[in-house]
Amino acid sequence: MCVDLDGTLVATDTLHELVLALARERPLDLLRLPAWLAGGRAALKARLCARVRLDPARLPYRPEVLDALRAARAEGRPCALVTAADCGLAQAIAAHVGLFDEVIASDGRDNLKGARKAARLAARFGAGGFEYAGDAAADLPVWEAAGAATLVGASGRLRRRVAARVPVERALGARLGRGARLRAWGAALRLHQWLKNLLVFVPLLTSHRLGEPELVAHAVQAFFAFGACASGVYVLNDLADLAADRAHPAKARRPFARGALPAWQGALAGPALLGAGLALASAGLPPAFLVALGGYLVANAAYTLRVKRLPIADVVVLAGLYTLRVVAGGAAVAVEISPWLLAFSLFFFLNLAFLKRYGDVRRAAEPAGGPVPGRDYRAQDLPLLATMGVAAGYLAVLVLALYLQSDYVVRLYERPTLLWLAIPLVAYWTSRAWLLAHRGALPDDPVVFALRDPVTWGVGLAGVAIGALASLG
Numbered sequence: 001m002c003v004d005l006d007g008t009l010v011a012t013d014t015l016h017e018l019v020l021a022l023a024r025e026r027p028l029d030l031l032r033l034p035a036w037l038a039g040g041r042a043a044l045k046a047r048l049c050a051r052v053r054l055d056p057a058r059l060p061y062r063p064e065v066l067d068a069l070r071a072a073r074a075e076g077r078p079c080a081l082v083t084a085a086d087c088g089l090a091q092a093i094a095a096h097v098g099l100f101d102e103v104i105a106s107d108g109r110d111n112l113k114g115a116r117k118a119a120r121l122a123a124r125f126g127a128g129g130f131e132y133a134g135d136a137a138a139d140l141p142v143w144e145a146a147g148a149a150t151l152v153g154a155s156g157r158l159r160r161r162v163a164a165r166v167p168v169e170r171a172l173g174a175r176l177g178r179g180a181r182l183r184a185w186g187a188a189l190r191l192h193q194w195l196k197n198l199l200v201f202v203p204l205l206t207s208h209r210l211g212e213p214e215l216v217a218h219a220v221q222a223f224f225a226f227g228a229c230a231s232g233v234y235v236l237n238d239l240a241d242l243a244a245d246r247a248h249p250a251k252a253r254r255p256f257a258r259g260a261l262p263a264w265q266g267a268l269a270g271p272a273l274l275g276a277g278l279a280l281a282s283a284g285l286p287p288a289f290l291v292a293l294g295g296y297l298v299a300n301a302a303y304t305l306r307v308k309r310l311p312i313a314d315v316v317v318l319a320g321l322y323t324l325r326v327v328a329g330g331a332a333v334a335v336e337i338s339p340w341l342l343a344f345s346l347f348f349f350l351n352l353a354f355l356k357r358y359g360d361v362r363r364a365a366e367p368a369g370g371p372v373p374g375r376d377y378r379a380q381d382l383p384l385l386a387t388m389g390v391a392a393g394y395l396a397v398l399v400l401a402l403y404l405q406s407d408y409v410v411r412l413y414e415r416p417t418l419l420w421l422a423i424p425l426v427a428y429w430t431s432r433a434w435l436l437a438h439r440g441a442l443p444d445d446p447v448v449f450a451l452r453d454p455v456t457w458g459v460g461l462a463g464v465a466i467g468a469l470a471s472l473g
Contacts, residue, residue: 001072001150002104002121002142003065005083005090007135008152009097011060011259014085015045017242020263021052024240045086046108054089056096058246060259064172065133065152069099080104082121082132082142084113114138118145131169140165176260184255188238188266189231189273195447197226199322200329202345207335208412208471215333222289222332225280226325229293232273233300235266240304248364248372285332292328296321311376315353322349340403347396351430352446354389358382358437359445386434393430400426418470422463429459 006013022029029051036047069079080102081094090105104120106112112120118141121130132142133150137158143149149166151159153173162168176184200222209215238245238256242263245251255261274297281290299321308314323345330337361382364372372378377385401423403409409416432455436442443449450456 001069001077002080002082002125002130002132002146003069003100004132004134004139004152005081005085005093008133009061009065009081009093011062011153012263014054014059014089015048016263016267017054017059018045018048018052018089020239020242020267021054022048025052040109040111041084041113042086042106042108042111045084045106045111046088049086049088054092055243056093058243059093060246060257061097062152062173066097066099068133068150068170068172069097073099078102080130082112082117084111084117115141118142121145133172137161181261184260188235188255188261188269190234191231192451193230193234193445193447194223194227195451196322197223197230197325199325200226200332202326202341203330203335203337204333206338206341206412209333209335215335218285218332219329221280221283221285222329225277225285225289225293226296226328228273228277228280229297230277232270232277233297233304235273236270237300237304239263239266239270241308244375248360250363286334288331288334289328292324292331296324296328299324309376311381314375315350315357318353318356319346319350322352338408340399340406340408344396344399344403347392347399348426351389351393351396354385354392355433355437355442355446358385358389359442361385362437362440386438390430390434393434394427397423397427397430413470414472415470418466421466425459425463425466429456 003009036044072079078101079099081090081100082104083090084106087103087105087107090103094100094103104112110116121142122145127145128147130146131148131150132139132146133152134142135152135154140161143162143166146166148169149162150169151162151171153175154171155175159168159171201219204210204215204219238254242257245254245257251257256263256266281293299317303314303317307317323342326341326345327337360375361372361377361379404416404419409419413419433442433446
């Protein structure tokens with residue numbers, strides 16, 4: 001039984017992943033890609049494998065293909081990994097899987113794909129002397145030389161084309177339909193995270209200027225600009241973090257990590273979304289908003305490339321990214337942000353960032369007590385993270401209480417004493433969130449928790465009602 005690698009044994013393309021690894025680990029070497037490619041695809045793959053390494057343990061293997069290999073070995077049939085990937089990478093993967101008797105792969109000179117692969121297998125096993133498992137139209141010449149075909153994640157059209165050439169032994173893995181692909185893209189773009197971008201409306205709300213249509217239009221434009229840029233950042237961050245995500249119990253289900261979406265599409269979509277967001281930000285909004293959005297992107301880039309692996313610094317930057325949305329919202333509508341709002345935002349979002357990191361560490365590190373993949377945290381850090389997070393949450397409550405005694409409140413609200421009812425609401429929500437986190441009952445993202453939690457909705461609606469009543473004369 002002969003099994004292809006890319007798209008068949010693993011639900012990804014190792015060439016694309018090698019390029020992404022190069023961009024992450026040795027970005028200047030990307031400039032050498034055209035010269036390497038001029039020497040042929042086999043030479044390109046060999047060059048990439050010489051400079052970066054993919055961990056075979058962190059690739060998205062197809063369980064149905066592994067089961068087929070085990071069944072073939074149980075029948076006493078020899079199994080071969082046959083791939084256009086470089087031989088060094090193919091041998092490492094075969095050694096990790098432990099189900100192959102032989103590896104046939106590209107060697108830096110010949111790119112073992114299509115007709116070349118068919119000729120090599122016919123010479124090795126004889127025409128019709130092997131079963132071949134593949135996933136793409138490029139494998140048609142190989143199936144023509146095979147005695148039987150196994151299709152993996154193939155479309156109906158490909159199945160018909162293969163069946164016209166060779167008996168189809170089995171079809172493994174369903175191809176994602178249009179609806180499933182759209183849901184995968186929705187997850188990759190983190191559309192639910194656009195809820196965070198509602199923070200751009202906070203300066204408009206706290207300044208009581210929601211009745212000015214032009215400012216509301218600017219805030220809406222800023223919301224979509226931030227949304228596009230944030231989605232682009234999420235996509236690029238996922239591509240940069242593939243190996244670490246695959247080692248994480250929850251993040252391994254992300255679309256790029258599990259191979260539901262091809263990495264090359266993400267590499268195109270990420271920059272396109274960033275460009276769309278920046279273009280929208282440049283179309284009529286104040287220059288200060290574009291500066292704030294640029295600061296958000298620079299901070300995100302620093303977080304992705306380095307800061308996410310620095311303990312505590314990563315949490316501080318995450319809190320800053322939340323607060324930058326508030327700052328950008330003020331810039332978009334040319335409203336001055338009070339120091340009270342900035343202080344409250346920083347502490348409250350620091351509380352959320354610690355809450356998120358606490359959940360990540362608890363799920364990933366606590367069972368084994370080891371480090372969190374891609375992060376410099378350990379299970380023994382949990383009590384300290386909780387202490388700092390709760391402290392940040394209650395500092396936000398303190399700032400809110402001090403704000404209610406300031407002249408800002410007297411100028412903006414007719415009945416400012418009613419706003420004191422917001423203090424127990426914020427304290428209750430913070431305390432309850434940490435209690436759930438301590439019990440392991442909080443999702444890995446506080447935003448997801450807030451969207452699905454009825455109590456959070458109740459607290460939020462009560463807060464809106466208190467603000468409305470305090471504003472009425």
